[in-house]
Structures are given as C-alpha cells and as structure tokens.
Amino acid sequence: MPGQSAQLRARLPARRRRRRPASCCGSTPSRRHRDGDRRWGRGTPLYAGDCPYAVLRPRPQFVDWEQLKGLLTFVRNLDELRILGRTAPNGTRVIVLPEQEPPTQ
Numbered sequence: 001m002p003g004q005s006a007q008l009r010a011r012l013p014a015r016r017r018r019r020r021p022a023s024c025c026g027s028t029p030s031r032r033h034r035d036g037d038r039r040w041g042r043g044t045p046l047y048a049g050d051c052p053y054a055v056l057r058p059r060p061q062f063v064d065w066e067q068l069k070g071l072l073t074f075v076r077n078l079d080e081l082r083i084l085g086r087t088a089p090n091g092t093r094v095i096v097l098p099e100q101e102p103p104t105q
Helices: 002-010 078-085
Strands: 029-031 044-048 051-056 072-075 094-096
Touching (some): 072 078
Parallel strands (some): 051 072, 072 094
Antiparallel strands (some): 029 044, 044 051
C-alpha cells in the first residue's frame, strides 16, 4: 500500500526522517485530510511525495514536538506564532502565512 509507507516514515525518529529519499526532493507538496490526527497536533500534514514535509496550523494543546521535529510548521498570524512559540523547542522552523484579500465578486 502506498499510504502505508508514508505512515511508517512519519513514525521514524527525526534524525532518520531528515534523510528523505531523493524521490521526495523536487516534488510539489500536497495535503491529505485523512491523516489529520493527534500525531500532527490536529493540524493538516503536508507531504512532498510520500514524505511528511510540514504541518499546517497545528493546535498548541495537542502538539507533541518530538513527533513534529524536523518538519516545517505553518501558522496563520503572529498570535498563533506567539502561542506556539511558548512551547516550541529552539530550532523549530515556523512560517507565518501572509494575509490574503478575500476574492471579490
């Protein structure tokens, strides 16, 4: 099963996850809603190929930083950054997404 290999890689220790195979490099990140659970801090995991790459807007009360070690974390605004920053270990890479104007009709 192709989804099973991604689940196994997500359970690997962070030092082994950083050594992603070449097949993961250069691919477009994608999201998979069916994977959103507590291991992702109730956020949405983003994948590059079959490898976990980042987590979109994890909830601070559910985050286990050992499981998210080595992954990018995207937040919506500076308030979310401050809340996550209280518990995040040093070296955690957090990116604040820019505000976008709502589409006009």
